Amino acid sequence: MTSELLLAWISAAITFGTVIMFGSIGETLNEKCGGLNLGTPGVMMLGGIASLAGAFFYENSVSNPNPVLCVIISLLCCIIVSALAGLLYGFLTITLRANQNVTGLTLTIFGTGVANFFGGSLVKLSGGVGQINVAATSKAFKAMLPVLSDKLGVISKIFFSYGWLTYVVLIMAFAMQYFFSRTRTGLNLRAIGENPATADAAGINVTVYKYAASCIGSAIAGIGGLFYVMDYVKGTWANDSGIEALGWLAVALVIFTSWKPKNATWGAYLFGFCYWVYLYVPSGISAFLMKIFKVSKSTYMQNLYKMIPYLVTIVVLIMVSSHKKRENQAPASLGVSYFREDR
Amino acid sequence: MDNNTAIQLVNITKSFGAVKANENVSFDIRKHEILALLGENGSGKTTVMNMLAGIYYPDEGEIFVNGKQVSIKDPKDAFDLGIGMIHQHYKLIDVFTALENIVLGLKPGDNNDMASARTRVNDICSRYGFEMDLDMKVYDMTVSQKQTLEIIKVLYRGADILILDEPTAVLTPQETERLFTIIRNMRNDGKAIVIITHKLNEVLEISDRVTILRKGHFIGTVNTKETNEKELTEMMVGEKITLDINRDLIEEKHLRLQVRNLTVINNENKKVVDDVSFDLYSGEILGIAGISGSGQKELLEAIMGLQKSEEGSSVIYYSTAHGVHELVGLSTREIISYGLHLAFVPEDRLGMGLVGNMGMTDNVMLKRYRKGKGPFLHRAQPQQMAIKIKDELEVDTPSLDYPVRRLSGGNVQKVLVGREINNKPTVLMTAYAVRGLDINTSYAIYNLLNEQKKHGVAVVYVGEDLDVLLALSDRILVLCNGKVNGILDGRSAHKEEVGMLMTNLKKGDQHE
Numbered sequence: 001m002t003s004e005l006l007l008a009w010i011s012a013a014i015t016f017g018t019v020i021m022f023g024s025i026g027e028t029l030n031e032k033c034g035g036l037n038l039g040t041p042g043v044m045m046l047g048g049i050a051s052l053a054g055a056f057f058y059e060n061s062v063s064n065p066n067p068v069l070c071v072i073i074s075l076l077c078c079i080i081v082s083a084l085a086g087l088l089y090g091f092l093t094i095t096l097r098a099n100q101n102v103t104g105l106t107l108t109i110f111g112t113g114v115a116n117f118f119g120g121s122l123v124k125l126s127g128g129v130g131q132i133n134v135a136a137t138s139k140a141f142k143a144m145l146p147v148l149s150d151k152l153g154v155i156s157k158i159f160f161s162y163g164w165l166t167y168v169v170l171i172m173a174f175a176m177q178y179f180f181s182r183t184r185t186g187l188n189l190r191a192i193g194e195n196p197a198t199a200d201a202a203g204i205n206v207t208v209y210k211y212a213a214s215c216i217g218s219a220i221a222g223i224g225g226l227f228y229v230m231d232y233v234k235g236t237w238a239n240d241s242g243i244e245a246l247g248w249l250a251v252a253l254v255i256f257t258s259w260k261p262k263n264a265t266w267g268a269y270l271f272g273f274c275y276w277v278y279l280y281v282p283s284g285i286s287a288f289l290m291k292i293f294k295v296s297k298s299t300y301m302q303n304l305y306k307m308i309p310y311l312v313t314i315v316v317l318i319m320v321s322s323h324k325k326r327e328n329q330a331p332a333s334l335g336v337s338y339f340r341e342d343r
Numbered sequence: 344m345d346n347n348t349a350i351q352l353v354n355i356t357k358s359f360g361a362v363k364a365n366e367n368v369s370f371d372i373r374k375h376e377i378l379a380l381l382g383e384n385g386s387g388k389t390t391v392m393n394m395l396a397g398i399y400y401p402d403e404g405e406i407f408v409n410g411k412q413v414s415i416k417d418p419k420d421a422f423d424l425g426i427g428m429i430h431q432h433y434k435l436i437d438v439f440t441a442l443e444n445i446v447l448g449l450k451p452g453d454n455n456d457m458a459s460a461r462t463r464v465n466d467i468c469s470r471y472g473f474e475m476d477l478d479m480k481v482y483d484m485t486v487s488q489k490q491t492l493e494i495i496k497v498l499y500r501g502a503d504i505l506i507l508d509e510p511t512a513v514l515t516p517q518e519t520e521r522l523f524t525i526i527r528n529m530r531n532d533g534k535a536i537v538i539i540t541h542k543l544n545e546v547l548e549i550s551d552r553v554t555i556l557r558k559g560h561f562i563g564t565v566n567t568k569e570t571n572e573k574e575l576t577e578m579m580v581g582e583k584i585t586l587d588i589n590r591d592l593i594e595e596k597h598l599r600l601q602v603r604n605l606t607v608i609n610n611e612n613k614k615v616v617d618d619v620s621f622d623l624y625s626g627e628i629l630g631i632a633g634i635s636g637s638g639q640k641e642l643l644e645a646i647m648g649l650q651k652s653e654e655g656s657s658v659i660y661y662s663t664a665h666g667v668h669e670l671v672g673l674s675t676r677e678i679i680s681y682g683l684h685l686a687f688v689p690e691d692r693l694g695m696g697l698v699g700n701m702g703m704t705d706n707v708m709l710k711r712y713r714k715g716k717g718p719f720l721h722r723a724q725p726q727q728m729a730i731k732i733k734d735e736l737e738v739d740t741p742s743l744d745y746p747v748r749r750l751s752g753g754n755v756q757k758v759l760v761g762r763e764i765n766n767k768p769t770v771l772m773t774a775y776a777v778r779g780l781d782i783n784t785s786y787a788i789y790n791l792l793n794e795q796k797k798h799g800v801a802v803v804y805v806g807e808d809l810d811v812l813l814a815l816s817d818r819i820l821v822l823c824n825g826k827v828n829g830i831l832d833g834r835s836a837h838k839e840e841v842g843m844l845m846t847n848l849k850k851g852d853q854h855e
Binding site: 188332 | 422446447482
């Protein structure tokens with residue numbers, strides 16, 4: 001295996017990991033507060049299309065787009081639309097106490113549909129498939145950190161050759177970990193996820209917390225969609241629901257990290273690494289595996305490789321549940337609607 | 344009112360649907376004093392205290408705290424007024440440490456960071472004599488430690504008025520002693536303390552005054568020094584009310600069940616049914632009395648094979664149609680096929696026996712679907728039976744396929760009991776069959792049970808209302824802490840006698 005190939009693999013894994021890390025820490029925030037938002041893939045789709053639409057109309061309305069405004073506009077569009085999706089989820093599951101699984105899955109279908117619908121419109125507006133172009137915004141998001149990205153040789157290449165959001169998400173992950181384990185608000189939020197009745201009795205406003213967690217969590221997840229559009233596919237759009245596929249991995253990553261955002265900082269990249277195995281695995285190893293498993297075509301083998309992240313998640317799930325360490329389990333009231341008991 | 348009055352309740356009334364849980368309850372709680380709130384199950388003790396803790400809101404009446412009229416809308420209001428309640432089900436987060444649980448929900452403010460919180464908690468512990476490792480996770484704690492943590496929690500929040508709901512129910516005698524010492528320390532420190540209980544000996548040991556509730560009504564408050572066990576029992580169970588329930592004496596009786604040394608140990612390693620022995624005859628109603636949680640549910644479930652009974656337990660079934668069988672070790676399906684039926688009405692009514700989203704026909708079919716031939720369901724027969732139940736018991740439902748979940752509680756119970764009766768049992772066991780029902784529907788169910796008795800069915804009736812038990816049962820078995828504390832003749836037994844047996848375990852074993 002050449003070093004270039006390895007570098008390309010690492011680079012692909014980190015870009016991939018950034019997308020799902022956003023999704024994962026957003027979902028973790030929601031789940032820690034008891035909301036199992038399976039709509040995260042849909043929310044990420046919505047975040048992606050909103051950022052694209054914002055950037056598209058801004059870039060088309062001025063002749064010389066200002067990169068700072070590009071970033072602000074598309075981020076704002078993304079956050080607002082994703083948070084609204086979170087609000088919708090919250091209204092259905094918190095106020096109307098609808099089943100969280102059904103609501104979440106519906107939100108995914110809804111988000112994917114809406115995003116692809118407007119994606120199609122944008123493609124048409126821009127003159128055809130592949131014509132959509134938000135180069136200025138994409139460039140602004142792909143801006144790398146100064147100094148670090150070009151002065152450190154191979155280290156720069158491995159660690160600092162990515163858009164700045166890559167580092168923002170890392171900071172956010174650690175910040176969220178700190179929030180959960182070291183702040184009063186974080187303690188209250190976790191209490192709601194464990195036992196809302198107890199939190200209620202302790203004078204915590206369960207509804208406000210749940211809504212906030214749903215909206216903020218969705219906004220963070222939505223940025224994952226933005227990163228996908230602006231960085232991962234370099235400012236274009238294809239109606240292939242690529243974000244949705246990554247969204248499910250983001251949900252799986254929450255379980256993989258045992259609801260600890262700090263674990264997402266390496267887990268996301270590990271998932272990325274596993275995901276890209278099929279492209280970068282040395283052909284010798286691949287041929288050997290095909291022989292063992294009696295796989296006739298290399299495309300079949302690719303599909304097997306693509307299963308690795310899910311397999312890893314299953315293994316982790318089994319390990320966690322057999323370990324019986326209470327701190328690593330899902331929040332006890334995850335997926336359960338809360339209403340103050342009356343007789 | 345003097346300066347020592349912490350809380351005054353005036354004419355408090357609270358209803359849940361048609362059921363009045365509290366009606367015109369008035370009493371006061373004083374500082375420097377331990378008040379025992381005494382009453383049977385369903386007497387409304389916990390309900391009235393929940394209104395002080397902000398869990399429920401009174402329909403009528405006034406609450407005064409330190410002389411000022413207040414409105415307690417949620418638990419936070421209660422905290423702000425210095426009222427802290429320790430519920431029977433502890434409100435703690437398992438994966439948090441003791442300290443985290445204590446500070447939960449408090450605003451970070453002056454002197455409220457973790458380090459100073461720790462100092463303050465340690466102060467409280469040494470002041471009243473608590474022992475607590477503040478870094479211990481709740482899931483590693485014993486029940487007694489959890490209770491201690493709950494008390495520290497409310498004290499940390501500045502509670503001056505502490506309400507403890509059946510605090511000794513889960514404690515060993517040694518732990519109870521320790522708790523009482525702490526409660527006395529708190530009283531001497533000027534706190535007002537309320538203990539909700541139905542244990543007379545504890546009332547006499549710890550309290551200064553006793554307030555007695557019965558069926559939601561305020562009966563009276565007496566000074567503990569000036570009363571005795573007998574007087575309290577009378578106030579608690581009240582005069583015997585004559586109920587107009589038929590009770591025929593069936594001459595021809597056959598032994599149906601011979602229960603011997605039945606013991607059940609639950610998940611928490613507690614003996615919930617302890618060496619229970621009794622006989623059950625056809626043509627009689629055996630009433631089972633006891634404080635809730637004395638092993639009634641486990642006893643019935645063990646007979647039905649739903650609970651594992653311990654080594655040495657024996658339930659022998661004598662049947663004219665099926666011969667003689669040892670039921671321990673058989674599957675529930677086999678036991679049902681021999682003609683034993685259980686209709687258990689849990690607190691939420693639907694939790695056991697019926698599927699809420701199914702209609703009457705389908706619910707009837709739940710117990711019969713194996714009788715059909717081939718892979719398809721045969722709906723005709725169950726449908727006929729559902730029609731029969733509907734007509735005979737006057738079940739008010741728009742159609743046979745209407746989800747039973749949407750029916751009123753009484754109708755749901757009629758479906759449940761009706762199904763068991765229509766399966767032609769030889770032994771019919773019912774638990775809380777009239778729970779939450781109005782008086783007319785209750786009588787309909789009593790009549791059904793009496794009819795079964797006349798047909799030679801052996802009926803077990805687990806009930807909460809002593810008056811009904813005394814009017815309906817031929818014999819009454821009293822359970823106390825999972826043990827048989829006496830079997831009385833239903834026609835000659837006195838209410839006080841049953842009440843005493845329910846609350847006080849007799850010294851030594853004196854079966855019948």
